[in-house]
Amino acid sequence: MPTIKSSYLGNLRTTSTHVQSGKSLITDAPVDNNGKGEAFSPTDLVASALGACMVTIMGIVAARDGVELDGLDWEVTKVMQAAPRKISEIVITFFWEDPVADPSMIQKLKNAAKTCPVALSLDPEIKQTIHFNF
Numbered sequence: 001m002p003t004i005k006s007s008y009l010g011n012l013r014t015t016s017t018h019v020q021s022g023k024s025l026i027t028d029a030p031v032d033n034n035g036k037g038e039a040f041s042p043t044d045l046v047a048s049a050l051g052a053c054m055v056t057i058m059g060i061v062a063a064r065d066g067v068e069l070d071g072l073d074w075e076v077t078k079v080m081q082a083a084p085r086k087i088s089e090i091v092i093t094f095f096w097e098d099p100v101a102d103p104s105m106i107q108k109l110k111n112a113a114k115t116c117p118v119a120l121s122l123d124p125e126i127k128q129t130i131h132f133n134f
């Protein structure tokens with residue numbers, strides 16, 4: 001059974017539905033590539049997936065060790081290359097105002113983030129710049 005079912009809606013817009021949950025999202029081409037930029041672009045989703053995957057794996061590690069990640073936020077910056085048009089860098093900046101006090105746990109969380117499945121799946125030519133503000 002497929003994981004995702006998708007359709008082209010016209011005008012450079014797509015819709016995708018997660019089969020198991022029934023949740024849907026749309027994509028639009030970005031303004032700088034003939035689109036309206038009214039939704040995530042496909043490359044935005046790739047960049048967003050990196051941050052979400054990092055935090056998901058950090059969450060798994062934290063839960064296993066009895067640590068809460070409450071208050072953990074992050075920002076994603078996607079850098080595009082012109083020719084050929086592709087993602088050249090993804091910058092993830094994490095903010096955690098009240099992190100766990102244990103330095104070894106902090107390191108364990110950072111290591112978990114950097115080895116998440118999306119980070120390991122991206123082409124090595126895509127630079128992953130990760131900042132941990134905690």
